Amino acid sequence: MERRARRNETLAEVGALAAGIAHELRNGLNPISGSVECLQRELKLEGENAQLMELITTECSRLNGFVTDLLSYSRDRDLVIENVDIEDHLADLCEELSRDPRFGRVTVRVERGGPSGSVQADRVQIRQVWLNLATNALEAMDGHGTLTVGWGEGESGQAVVEFIDDGPGVATEDLSRVGQPFFTTKQGGTGLGLAIAQRIVERHGGTRERRAQGRGGAGDAPRRR
Ligand SMILES: Nc1ncnc2c1ncn2[C@@H]1O[C@H](COP(=O)(O)OP(=O)(O)O)[C@@H](O)[C@H]1O
Ligand SMILES: [Mg+2]
Numbered sequence: 001m002e003r004r005a006r007r008n009e010t011l012a013e014v015g016a017l018a019a020g021i022a023h024e025l026r027n028g029l030n031p032i033s034g035s036v037e038c039l040q041r042e043l044k045l046e047g048e049n050a051q052l053m054e055l056i057t058t059e060c061s062r063l064n065g066f067v068t069d070l071l072s073y074s075r076d077r078d079l080v081i082e083n084v085d086i087e088d089h090l091a092d093l094c095e096e097l098s099r100d101p102r103f104g105r106v107t108v109r110v111e112r113g114g115p116s117g118s119v120q121a122d123r124v125q126i127r128q129v130w131l132n133l134a135t136n137a138l139e140a141m142d143g144h145g146t147l148t149v150g151w152g153e154g155e156s157g158q159a160v161v162e163f164i165d166d167g168p169g170v171a172t173e174d175l176s177r178v179g180q181p182f183f184t185t186k187q188g189g190t191g192l193g194l195a196i197a198q199r200i201v202e203r204h205g206g207t208r209e210r211r212a213q214g215r216g217g218a219g220d221a222p223r224r225r
Contacts, residue, residue, distance in 0.1 A: 018074040022067045029067065033060040062188050069192040072128065073181065079122040079203060086117060086151055086159060093130055094149055097138065104143030108134075113152025119159045125200045129222055132193040133163045139186065140167030158206065161222055169212055178210070197222065 036056050045053050090110055098108040119126070130149075137147045145166030154160040170178050177183040179198060184191035194208075201208045201222045208222045 015074040018070055022070040022074065025063065026067045026071075029060060029063055033057075033064065036060060066190045069190045069196065072196050073192045073199070076199070076203065077125065079125065081120050081122060083118045084121045084123050084126060086119060086161070087112065089123070089127065090130065090149055090151060090161070093127060093134065097134055097147075100138075103138040103141075106138055106141055106144060107146045108138075109146060109148050111148055111150040113150050113160075115153075117153070117159065121204055122200075126204070129197040129200050130161065130163075132197045133222065136193060137163045137165035137167065140165050140169075142167070170210070 036053070040053055040057065043053075087110075094108045094110050097103065098106070134147065134149065141147065147166075148162075148164045150162040150164065152160055171185075174183075174185060179194040180191075181195040182191040198208050206222055
């Protein structure tokens with residue numbers, strides 16, 4: 001008990017430190033991205049110079065993503081609980097993702113596994129959970145395949161949402177580390193997506209499970225009570 005209290009205290013301290021660093025980084029990054037955008041419009045660069053400018057933009061946007069993730073991970077925002085219609089909320093998200101050029105020619109399919117229903121949840125934060133899991137699934141498929149988003153009711157009446165992809169799944173040697181903060185196998189990954197999702201789901205009183213699929217994909221199922 002005492003050990004757990006001490007661990008929570010340490011986590012809170014690390015969180016506060018990370019939030020402070022993330023803030024400073026963001027303060028510096030915003031004017032850099034703004035200026036680069038401006039220069040890119042004004043200067044008509046070509047060849048190697050254009051490539052260098054492109055590199056600055058890409059890296060700025062990667063760092064911005066990292067800072068955003070770090071801020072979400074290190075700070076728990078208060079939950080604003082309301083009635084969220086699962087079907088509508090998921091359909092909106094999937095529609096958006098299926099049009100996202102970053103993921104190439106993937107198909108995103110929503111499969112309803114039960115009567116339509118709603119959950120008591122923080123609309124913005126629960127979307128973040130679904131977005132993080134769906135993004136991982138889409139990234140794993142490398143530009144082609146199908147992401148199936150299923151939802152329905154679990155055995156004890158809780159809402160269950162599943163993200164099943166056609167990708168290669170998680171390598172056996174990575175299984176124990178997947179979901180730990182900062183563990184990533186992606187170039188430019190932050191390794192915070194699953195940790196953030198996990199934390200939000202737990203704060204809603206739910207759980208997250210990972211399932212290995214027969215056809216090699218990975219399934220992620222956050223359950224909500
Ligand atoms: N659907 C999936 N298929 C295969 N690997 C996955 C999937 N979801 C997560 N992973 C693994 O878990 C790691 C951590 O994911 P995450 O916490 O979202 O961080 P990131 O996406 O930045 O790497 C990923 O780098 C990847 O190795
Ligand atoms: Mg991710």
